[in-house]
Amino acid sequence: MNRRGPTLEDVAREAGVSRATVSRVVNGVRNVDPALQDVVRQAVERTGYTPNGAARSLVTRRAETVALLISGAGDGFAARVFADPFFGRIVSGAVAYLRGRAMHPVLMLAESESARRQVVDYLRRGSADGALVVSIQADDPLPRMLCDARIPLVLFARSPHGPEVSSVDVDHYAGGRLAAGHLLARGCRHPATICAPQDLPAGRDRLSGFCGALEHAGRIRPAVAEGGFTVESGAAAMVRLLAGHPEVDGVFAANDLMAQGACEVLRDRRLRVPHDVAVVGFDDSSVAVTCRPPLTTVRQPVEEMAAAMAELLAGQLQGAVAGPTHLVFEPELVVRESA
Amino acid sequence: MNRRGPTLEDVAREAGVSRATVSRVVNGVRNVDPALQDVVRQAVERTGYTPNGAARSLVTRRAETVALLISGAGDGFAARVFADPFFGRIVSGAVAYLRGRAMHPVLMLAESESARRQVVDYLRRGSADGALVVSIQADDPLPRMLCDARIPLVLFARSPHGPEVSSVDVDHYAGGRLAAGHLLARGCRHPATICAPQDLPAGRDRLSGFCGALEHAGRIRPAVAEGGFTVESGAAAMVRLLAGHPEVDGVFAANDLMAQGACEVLRDRRLRVPHDVAVVGFDDSSVAVTCRPPLTTVRQPVEEMAAAMAELLAGQLQGAVAGPTHLVFEPELVVRESA
DNA sequence: TTGAAAGCGCTAACAG
DNA sequence: CTGTTAGCGCTTTCAA
Numbered sequence: 144m145n146r147r148g149p150t151l152e153d154v155a156r157e158a159g160v161s162r163a164t165v166s167r168v169v170n171g172v173r174n175v176d177p178a179l180q181d182v183v184r185q186a187v188e189r190t191g192y193t194p195n196g197a198a199r200s201l202v203t204r205r206a207e208t209v210a211l212l213i214s215g216a217g218d219g220f221a222a223r224v225f226a227d228p229f230f231g232r233i234v235s236g237a238v239a240y241l242r243g244r245a246m247h248p249v250l251m252l253a254e255s256e257s258a259r260r261q262v263v264d265y266l267r268r269g270s271a272d273g274a275l276v277v278s279i280q281a282d283d284p285l286p287r288m289l290c291d292a293r294i295p296l297v298l299f300a301r302s303p304h305g306p307e308v309s310s311v312d313v314d315h316y317a318g319g320r321l322a323a324g325h326l327l328a329r330g331c332r333h334p335a336t337i338c339a340p341q342d343l344p345a346g347r348d349r350l351s352g353f354c355g356a357l358e359h360a361g362r363i364r365p366a367v368a369e370g371g372f373t374v375e376s377g378a379a380a381m382v383r384l385l386a387g388h389p390e391v392d393g394v395f396a397a398n399d400l401m402a403q404g405a406c407e408v409l410r411d412r413r414l415r416v417p418h419d420v421a422v423v424g425f426d427d428s429s430v431a432v433t434c435r436p437p438l439t440t441v442r443q444p445v446e447e448m449a450a451a452m453a454e455l456l457a458g459q460l461q462g463a464v465a466g467p468t469h470l471v472f473e474p475e476l477v478v479r480e481s482a
Numbered sequence: 483m484n485r486r487g488p489t490l491e492d493v494a495r496e497a498g499v500s501r502a503t504v505s506r507v508v509n510g511v512r513n514v515d516p517a518l519q520d521v522v523r524q525a526v527e528r529t530g531y532t533p534n535g536a537a538r539s540l541v542t543r544r545a546e547t548v549a550l551l552i553s554g555a556g557d558g559f560a561a562r563v564f565a566d567p568f569f570g571r572i573v574s575g576a577v578a579y580l581r582g583r584a585m586h587p588v589l590m591l592a593e594s595e596s597a598r599r600q601v602v603d604y605l606r607r608g609s610a611d612g613a614l615v616v617s618i619q620a621d622d623p624l625p626r627m628l629c630d631a632r633i634p635l636v637l638f639a640r641s642p643h644g645p646e647v648s649s650v651d652v653d654h655y656a657g658g659r660l661a662a663g664h665l666l667a668r669g670c671r672h673p674a675t676i677c678a679p680q681d682l683p684a685g686r687d688r689l690s691g692f693c694g695a696l697e698h699a700g701r702i703r704p705a706v707a708e709g710g711f712t713v714e715s716g717a718a719a720m721v722r723l724l725a726g727h728p729e730v731d732g733v734f735a736a737n738d739l740m741a742q743g744a745c746e747v748l749r750d751r752r753l754r755v756p757h758d759v760a761v762v763g764f765d766d767s768s769v770a771v772t773c774r775p776p777l778t779t780v781r782q783p784v785e786e787m788a789a790a791m792a793e794l795l796a797g798q799l800q801g802a803v804a805g806p807t808h809l810v811f812e813p814e815l816v817v818r819e820s821a
Numbered sequence: 822t823t824g825a826a827a828g829c830g831c832t833a834a835c836a837g
Numbered sequence: 838c839t840g841t842t843a844g845c846g847c848t849t850t851c852a853a
Contacts, residue, residue: 147543148606148632150845161823162846163823166848167822174823175823179822194847195540195845195846196609197545198540198829198847199607199847200829201534201829201830201845201846201848202846202849203829203848206609208609219574221570221574222570222571225564225566227564228561230564231561231565232561232564234560234591238593242596248590249589249590251586251587251588251589252573257581258581261584261586265535265586268533269534269535270609292532293487374772430565433713489830489831490830500839500840501831501832502832502839503839506838509832514838533831534831536831537829537831538830539831539845540831541830541844
């Protein structure tokens with residue numbers, strides 16, 4: 144594969160100017176005679192010139208590329224990522240921001256120990272200038288690895304035990320409270336929750352927000368079953384909940400996928416949603432709309448959060464030396480049919 | 483961001499050898515005294531050296547990176563991609579192959595005209611060595627753009643009007659036949675299909691395979707409603723089918739997501755699957771298992787196809803000059819509960 | 822405003 | 838087996 148295209152040299156010869164001048168025109172640097180600019184641009188056109196990224200990066204020390212890392216573990220990791228529209232929203236938000244700033248967004252999965260090493264290597268060698276990290280595993284070693292390698296990064300969700308780096312997050316506690324408030328307001332007397340893994344801070348916060356609001360309203364603790372963010376785990380949790388607490392009339396699921404699983408089980412049992420059991424989800428991903436019935440859910444402004452994450456990183460890359468910034472977004476209740 | 487780490491020079495000094503020797507050790511080239519190798523490796527360790535990718539690429543003319551491009555259009559493109567586990571399987575297969583060959587897989591979305599230009603630019607400047615392209619749009623301009631830019635590429639699905647490049651595909655016609663055969667075998671008398679967009683060759687082939695087998699068995703043409711690969715479009719199509727043909731007792735949906743939508747509508751109508759209406763999907767993505775009931779479906783060996791695609795590209799990158807290769811995989815019927 | 826020249830950090834001949 | 842040397846293609850001082 145020796146497709147070596149035309150170089151600056153070739154364009155310069157074609158245009159009858161020096162390499163430096165062509166470089167200036169290509170990079171839009173001022174102080175070039177407009178007439179010459181045209182000549183150069185035509186030469187570029189004729190030769191079909193494209194700058195060689197490696198040569199450029201070698202001197203600029205930038206790749207104009209940002210890696211969006213989705214980190215986790217386990218078999219079928221990719222399958223899980225591509226089954227949750229939540230990630231689609233993150234990608235969407237980050238990509239939109241980066242494209243607007245002429246940065247190339249590249250998505251990489253870090254699904255295993257060796258994959259993480261490869262990804263870190265990719266960044267260390269400078270193939271990307273920094274990383275946006277979305278981790279869906281407790282105690283993910285990736286943020287620390289990146290940090291140790293001096294890679295600029297911003298996290299989606301604050302990591303309590305990880306390194307102190309900038310992050311963007313939603314107020315999970317407030318989200319849980321929103322769900323409880325809504326359930327209470329519609330007269331729910333026997334609330335339950337399908338919570339997220341409790342080794343995740345987000346999982347704990349959503350649960351304690353939910354419980355806290357209930358307690359505040361004078362209710363006893365809700366029935367709790369833990370799920371793993373998937374439809375099936377939500378369904379299984381709902382089955383357990385029903386087995387132990389047949390009186391349940393309201394469920395807060397810690398994400399929409401699990402809420403969907405719950406709805407399916409409820410339906411199988413001929414329990415009407417929301418009439419018999421009200422269901423509230425979390426995220427407001429596209430399944431919230433697809434679900435039958437459409438889900439009332441706690442919306443995370445994911446696209447904005449992702450864009451903010453990219454903006455924070457862009458700032459770091461431009462040399463802003465402020466300490467870690469932690470942005471916390473407010474969740475919002477979106478009422479549809481399920482509750 | 484001037485984090486300039488140690489260079490070969492630094493390591494060489496530390497180890498008391500020449501840059502060339504360090505380079506050899508780092509790149510695992512033979513002909514280096516084992517003792518020296520150790521010395522060098524220790525020096526690498528001490529200095530925390532990582533090769534600079536730009537400098538290396540500049541001379542090797544390779545980035546050791548392959549782009550996996552998902553191309554299409556429309557608002558919510560990312561959302562759609564991340565709502566179909568089918569893509570997860572592609573990513574999974576390609577990533578697994580590439581990681582094993584020490585290539586960095588990077589996923590990029592080409593969701594608009596400008597995004598496509600950016601992606602092509604990324605490849606033209608050499609940030610990746612080649613592309614694996616998954617297009618979910620009829621007449622996608624991307625393959626041709628890549629081809630014109632002399633970027634090595636392999637397509638997922640053969641493009642009839644696009645440039646002649648290597649591709650990997652499943653026998654869609656055979657897949658449609660498989661679905662028809664199964665429906666017929668279980669005694670279905672009024673088959674219908676929720677077909678894929680007919681401007682897609684794959685969509686046409688799945689439909690004609692289905693119709694062909696029916697015809698061959700002496701049946702009339704099935705009722706047809708077109709969907710757009712999403713759950714909602716499948717549900718809407720099912721509604722139309724039922725409205726026009728209440729007698730329908732078997733449905734072949736051109737992907738699992740649409741099959742799921744169909745199942746939901748059927749359930750709402752109190753029609754039992756498969757007892758009243760049998761449903762066959764396509765893909766065998768993870769929703770086939772999640773769906774209620776679990777879907778009988780036509781399996782595409784997506785992971786293998788993706789790996790084959792990566793292998794074909796790797797061959798091209800190594801300079802194998804064979805003409806375009808078209809690999810066609812056989813689909814397989816996976817029987818679960820829905821039919 | 823333009824050109825000449827010096828590298829960026831690395832690999833790959835080519836000697837030794 | 839090891840070191841010396843010549844670039845890879847580009848940006849960026851520094852002079853003119």
